Amino acid sequence: MVRPKKNRIVKFNPDVVYFKPRGIPIFDLEEVSLTIDEREAIRLADLLGLSHEDAGxxxxxxxxxxxxxxxxxxxxxxxxxxxxxAIKVEGGHYNIIEATRKFICCACDHGWEEPFGTGRTKGCPSCKSENIQRVKGKLVKM
Incomplete structure (x- = not known):
C-alpha cells in the first residue's frame, strides 16, 4: 500500500496558471502539467535562492x-x-497559507504590507527610503 502524500505548505499563489509559447495557436500545442507545490518549489529555490533545507x-x-x-x-x-x-499549473498536494510580510520605515514611520513571494521590497512606498525593517505581528503606530 502506498503511503499518502503529505500536504505541502504554499505561501504564494498567483492568478497566472497557464504559459504558452508565443505565436503558436493553443490547439497546436502539447501541454505539460506543473503542480502548485512544484511551482512553489521553483519559486523558493530558483527565484528566492533558498537552500533545499530552508525551502523544505x-x-x-x-x-x-x-x-x-x-x-x-x-x-x-x-x-x-x-x-x-504549454505549461498548465494545477493540482498537487498542498495547503495555501495566505500571508503578508509587514514592514515599517525607520525614516518616516510608515507601515505597509506586501504579499509573500514578491521578492525583496524596493523600499518605503511613502518616502522611498531603503532604511526599512520587517515587523512580526500587527503593525502598530506609536
Missing amino acids: REMGVSRATFGRIVQRARKIVADALITGK
Whole structure:
C-alpha cells in the first residue's frame, strides 16, 4: 500500500496558471502539467535562492523531499521550454497559507504590507527610503 502524500505548505499563489509559447495557436500545442507545490518549489529555490533545507522547512517537508519536488518541477519546465510545450499549473498536494510580510520605515514611520513571494521590497512606498525593517505581528503606530 502506498503511503499518502503529505500536504505541502504554499505561501504564494498567483492568478497566472497557464504559459504558452508565443505565436503558436493553443490547439497546436502539447501541454505539460506543473503542480502548485512544484511551482512553489521553483519559486523558493530558483527565484528566492533558498537552500533545499530552508525551502523544505518553508513547505513543511524534509530536505530530501523538497529536492525531489524541485527536481521534478525543473524537468517539467525544461521540457516545456526546450520542446515548445504549454505549461498548465494545477493540482498537487498542498495547503495555501495566505500571508503578508509587514514592514515599517525607520525614516518616516510608515507601515505597509506586501504579499509573500514578491521578492525583496524596493523600499518605503511613502518616502522611498531603503532604511526599512520587517515587523512580526500587527503593525502598530506609536
